[in-house]
Amino acid sequence: MLMQDFLDGARSVCGADFVVEGPAIEPRYLEPARYAAGCAAALVRPATSAQIAELVKLCALHGLTLVPQGAHTGLVQAATPQDASRQVLLATERLREVFDFDPLDRTLRVSAGFKLSEVNERLAEHGLWFPIDLSADPSIGGMLAHNTGGTRMLRYGDVRANTLALEAVLAEPAGQVLKLGRGLQKDNAGLALQHLLIGSSGSLAVITEATLKLHPLPRQQAAALVAPASLDAVMPLYRRVMAGELAGLVSAFEGLSRPALQAALHARGDEGRLFDGQLPEYALLVELSSELPAASLDLNALLQQWLEAEFESGAVVDAVLGADESCWSLRHGISEGLREQGKVIGFDLSLPRRHFMRFREQAAAWLAREFPAARVADFGHLGDGGMHWNLVWPKSEVALSNDQMARLRSGVYAICVELGGSFSAEHGVGPSLQASYREHTASAVLELSGRIEAVFNPQVLLGLTRFGPA
Amino acid sequence: MLMQDFLDGARSVCGADFVVEGPAIEPRYLEPARYAAGCAAALVRPATSAQIAELVKLCALHGLTLVPQGAHTGLVQAATPQDASRQVLLATERLREVFDFDPLDRTLRVSAGFKLSEVNERLAEHGLWFPIDLSADPSIGGMLAHNTGGTRMLRYGDVRANTLALEAVLAEPAGQVLKLGRGLQKDNAGLALQHLLIGSSGSLAVITEATLKLHPLPRQQAAALVAPASLDAVMPLYRRVMAGELAGLVSAFEGLSRPALQAALHARGDEGRLFDGQLPEYALLVELSSELPAASLDLNALLQQWLEAEFESGAVVDAVLGADESCWSLRHGISEGLREQGKVIGFDLSLPRRHFMRFREQAAAWLAREFPAARVADFGHLGDGGMHWNLVWPKSEVALSNDQMARLRSGVYAICVELGGSFSAEHGVGPSLQASYREHTASAVLELSGRIEAVFNPQVLLGLTRFGPA
Numbered sequence: 001m002l003m004q005d006f007l008d009g010a011r012s013v014c015g016a017d018f019v020v021e022g023p024a025i026e027p028r029y030l031e032p033a034r035y036a037a038g039c040a041a042a043l044v045r046p047a048t049s050a051q052i053a054e055l056v057k058l059c060a061l062h063g064l065t066l067v068p069q070g071a072h073t074g075l076v077q078a079a080t081p082q083d084a085s086r087q088v089l090l091a092t093e094r095l096r097e098v099f100d101f102d103p104l105d106r107t108l109r110v111s112a113g114f115k116l117s118e119v120n121e122r123l124a125e126h127g128l129w130f131p132i133d134l135s136a137d138p139s140i141g142g143m144l145a146h147n148t149g150g151t152r153m154l155r156y157g158d159v160r161a162n163t164l165a166l167e168a169v170l171a172e173p174a175g176q177v178l179k180l181g182r183g184l185q186k187d188n189a190g191l192a193l194q195h196l197l198i199g200s201s202g203s204l205a206v207i208t209e210a211t212l213k214l215h216p217l218p219r220q221q222a223a224a225l226v227a228p229a230s231l232d233a234v235m236p237l238y239r240r241v242m243a244g245e246l247a248g249l250v251s252a253f254e255g256l257s258r259p260a261l262q263a264a265l266h267a268r269g270d271e272g273r274l275f276d277g278q279l280p281e282y283a284l285l286v287e288l289s290s291e292l293p294a295a296s297l298d299l300n301a302l303l304q305q306w307l308e309a310e311f312e313s314g315a316v317v318d319a320v321l322g323a324d325e326s327c328w329s330l331r332h333g334i335s336e337g338l339r340e341q342g343k344v345i346g347f348d349l350s351l352p353r354r355h356f357m358r359f360r361e362q363a364a365a366w367l368a369r370e371f372p373a374a375r376v377a378d379f380g381h382l383g384d385g386g387m388h389w390n391l392v393w394p395k396s397e398v399a400l401s402n403d404q405m406a407r408l409r410s411g412v413y414a415i416c417v418e419l420g421g422s423f424s425a426e427h428g429v430g431p432s433l434q435a436s437y438r439e440h441t442a443s444a445v446l447e448l449s450g451r452i453e454a455v456f457n458p459q460v461l462l463g464l465t466r467f468g469p470a
Numbered sequence: 471m472l473m474q475d476f477l478d479g480a481r482s483v484c485g486a487d488f489v490v491e492g493p494a495i496e497p498r499y500l501e502p503a504r505y506a507a508g509c510a511a512a513l514v515r516p517a518t519s520a521q522i523a524e525l526v527k528l529c530a531l532h533g534l535t536l537v538p539q540g541a542h543t544g545l546v547q548a549a550t551p552q553d554a555s556r557q558v559l560l561a562t563e564r565l566r567e568v569f570d571f572d573p574l575d576r577t578l579r580v581s582a583g584f585k586l587s588e589v590n591e592r593l594a595e596h597g598l599w600f601p602i603d604l605s606a607d608p609s610i611g612g613m614l615a616h617n618t619g620g621t622r623m624l625r626y627g628d629v630r631a632n633t634l635a636l637e638a639v640l641a642e643p644a645g646q647v648l649k650l651g652r653g654l655q656k657d658n659a660g661l662a663l664q665h666l667l668i669g670s671s672g673s674l675a676v677i678t679e680a681t682l683k684l685h686p687l688p689r690q691q692a693a694a695l696v697a698p699a700s701l702d703a704v705m706p707l708y709r710r711v712m713a714g715e716l717a718g719l720v721s722a723f724e725g726l727s728r729p730a731l732q733a734a735l736h737a738r739g740d741e742g743r744l745f746d747g748q749l750p751e752y753a754l755l756v757e758l759s760s761e762l763p764a765a766s767l768d769l770n771a772l773l774q775q776w777l778e779a780e781f782e783s784g785a786v787v788d789a790v791l792g793a794d795e796s797c798w799s800l801r802h803g804i805s806e807g808l809r810e811q812g813k814v815i816g817f818d819l820s821l822p823r824r825h826f827m828r829f830r831e832q833a834a835a836w837l838a839r840e841f842p843a844a845r846v847a848d849f850g851h852l853g854d855g856g857m858h859w860n861l862v863w864p865k866s867e868v869a870l871s872n873d874q875m876a877r878l879r880s881g882v883y884a885i886c887v888e889l890g891g892s893f894s895a896e897h898g899v900g901p902s903l904q905a906s907y908r909e910h911t912a913s914a915v916l917e918l919s920g921r922i923e924a925v926f927n928p929q930v931l932l933g934l935t936r937f938g939p940a
Contacts, residue, residue: 104823188899424659455925
């Protein structure tokens with residue numbers, strides 16, 4: 001049997017302990033956060049790029065597909081195999097050979113298997129961090145494959161902006177190990193192939209190592225939960241703070257719809273206290289941070305001054321200041337709060353800010369017409385245009401069929417794209433967005449993407465996302 | 471004649487006034503800053519992407535090569551055609567249709583023909599800028615083709631980090647106009663093809679438009695010209711300022727070797743006054759900037775405190791503070807000062823900071839042995855690892871032959887690359903770096919780059935840089 005040959009080969013590459021046949025794979029490798037469980041012919045857990053190179057060659061030989069998986073925290077099914085006969089799950093969690101910190105360049109060369117939390121724990125003692133701030137704890141490899149953004153992106157940029165070099169294993173030529181970039185801040189000595197791999201959902205190459213740009217940890221932060229006077233007041237507030245004197249200090253500018261806020265408050269048994277129970281239609285979480293100590297620059301005072309001025313001008317009606325911890329625990333408690341109410345249908349959108357509120361209006365109107373039982377409880381990174389336009393499908397309702405769910409998703413994506421938005425802001429493309437990708441990508445771009453894909457992955461040996469036309 | 475057919479076709483596309491035959495082309499289109507003049511069969515000056523699309527088709531039909539040119543300020547010969555029979559110069563200067571400023575998103579959609587200075591003049595009234603800071607005044611298209619860096623990169627990032635979308639015309643299919651990206655800050659809904667075009671030296675596609683990320687103009691700046699106690703004191707100074715309390719404020723950290731400083735001082739008749747005539751071996755220009763007004767944060771005071779502390783600790787022996795204008799005019803006067811002494815041989819290198827000083831030592835030693843008449847007068851963007859390791863070949867010496875020049879360049883590049891550096895930090899690759907590119911790029915990367923190039927430019931219809939193996 002082909003599969004037996006592959007398993008024998010894989011065992012001699014990785015060691016017998018690190019190759020598991022399909023039925024014996026632990027559930028965590030096959031059960032993604034938001035979707036049904038997948039299945040695989042085998043799980044392989046290599047420890048080095050050289051082992052991955054050998055595994056790629058074996059898959060090429062036996063016509064199998066390798067599906068790379070980091071910490072399995074992704075939300076687009078890109079790392080969950082779906083075929084028990086031909087797909088092999090490649091867990092990168094044991095790729096931990098390299099952790100090479102350069103204090104002078106403020107860079108870290110690190111193996112793909114490290115988790116974000118581990119990286120930042122180790123860097124903290126040097127006063128530095130890799131400033132991608134997420135609720136989940138993905139692996140570095142997974143973050144690169146999806147070009148993760150997070151809540152502090154408006155200050156620090158995305159993963160791409162903070163990646164200086166990559167190591168990757170190619171499918172064509174099978175098992176070719178490639179070093180892309182030299183880890184320098186300034187380097188334009190060839191095509192930027194590393195940037196093509198970043199955000200390619202594990203379907204162009206297996207990313208095994210990266211050189212990351214680090215930033216000093218802030219010495220102080222100040223945050224406030226703000227109740228704007230109205231929905232119309234939100235964008236002018238944003239505009240004033242981002243173009244004004246505080247521009248360089250804003251590290252987060254999040255939006256929370258009333259239902260999202262209510263869900264989070266309910267989950268922590270805290271209803272009725274915030275804003276004296278007068279929850280605004282859309283609240284804001286504004287955070288400032290700085291490397292300067294409070295003696296040089298008092299962020300709390302600056303934030304308070306700004307809020308007072310906006311209060312005077314009538315744009316803000318209430319604010320809870322200085323409560324960083326409680327602000328953020330509320331923000332991060334939304335998802336849990338929503339899950340208590342029913343099935344959460346998540347959207348990871350982004351929009352031009354001039355259409356941000358229009359989208360909320362149009363999409364809610366469409367939903368009320370087409371799926372009246374669904375409740376909107378959106379929140380998101382207004383600061384960078386990101387919007388988690390999340391819905392709750394109440395427990396009391398009959399579950400949506402796959403077709404209904406597809407129609408719901410496709411209706412929302414169409415409204416978003418029509419307004420110049422993106423159907424995938426920071427989660428990347430994966431099988432769950434495959435149809436939307438083809439629907440909302442111009443045919444010329446699909447064609448070109450397909451030709452690029454054919455350079456990297458001509459035998460469809462890698463990953464589950466396809467960037468070419470159907 | 472083929473050429474006559476092309477000219478007729480081009481005239482009907484662009485209008486007769488905007489097509490010029492080879493001998494009648496104005497010198498500025500053919501005379502690059504640092505190299506001998508080129509030549510072309512014709513110059514075409516289209517005004518729209520649609521016209522460029524037609525010109526690409528005409529070139530495909532007649533087997534001609536199109537060489538895109540912005541403001542012709544590049545330093546790697548990428549925009550200077552060299553063949554009077556088969557190369558057509560495509561000036562993008564008339565691409566000025568689009569100037570679409572979005573104050574809420576702080577983005578600018580702009581045609582490739584606008585110059586950087588024009589963009590920033592128009593944005594100033596809105597308190598914003600495109601923060602790429604250069605001595606030259608390139609076009610937006612040229613900046614994208616070479617992923618320009620500049621002096622403030624350590625604060626704002628390079629062109630890539632500040633580009634959200636592109637429009638480009640493809641060579642394959644000939645004349646296909648492509649929109650890549652939606653101009654959103656957060657968007658991961660496909661392959662990042664736009665990032666492959668950025669820095670591709672005009673050889674993968676003709677960039678016709680970009681959506682740029684804008685930043686607030688600083689409300690204050692403070693600068694100092696600093697004399698470190700020794701060469702060994704330089705990197706620790708850099709490390710302390712970049713990991714310390716001022717980290718978020720540093721907008722430039724430039725290095726100036728004594729000969730570079732002397733040349734600039736001589737050019738402005740100012741010798742003997744700076745640092746009481748005691749010029750350090752390597753001076754530093756440190757600049758802070760902030761969106762906050764001085765009433766909230768006094769940058770001059772902060773810079774002075776820092777310098778005093780470093781003076782106390784013995785790392786700094788002298789500093790001229792608060793003289794922004796004079797600091798920068800000195801920095802920008804170096805090139806002129808060097809030209810007075812002889813022929814300037816420019817290098818645009820970048821190095822890991824731990825090898826920055828070692829490179830200066832090793833390269834100077836090699837030069838003293840191999841080309842003793844050459845004088846080193848380096849300066850550069852120490853803050854981001856960039857180094858303009860410039861040499862002067864004195865007027866009194868016999869000019870270097872092409873072979874000697876090639877040997878000199880190749881010797882310097884070899885030392886730089888051996889130390890983990892790049893032979894092209896911010897100028898990109900072009901014909902002048904073609905041989906170095908092939909010499910210092912791993913064969914697997916050359917192969918892959920060649921396969922990518924074959925997707926975009928299979929008939930070698932575009933540009934003068936080749937990214938594949940020889």
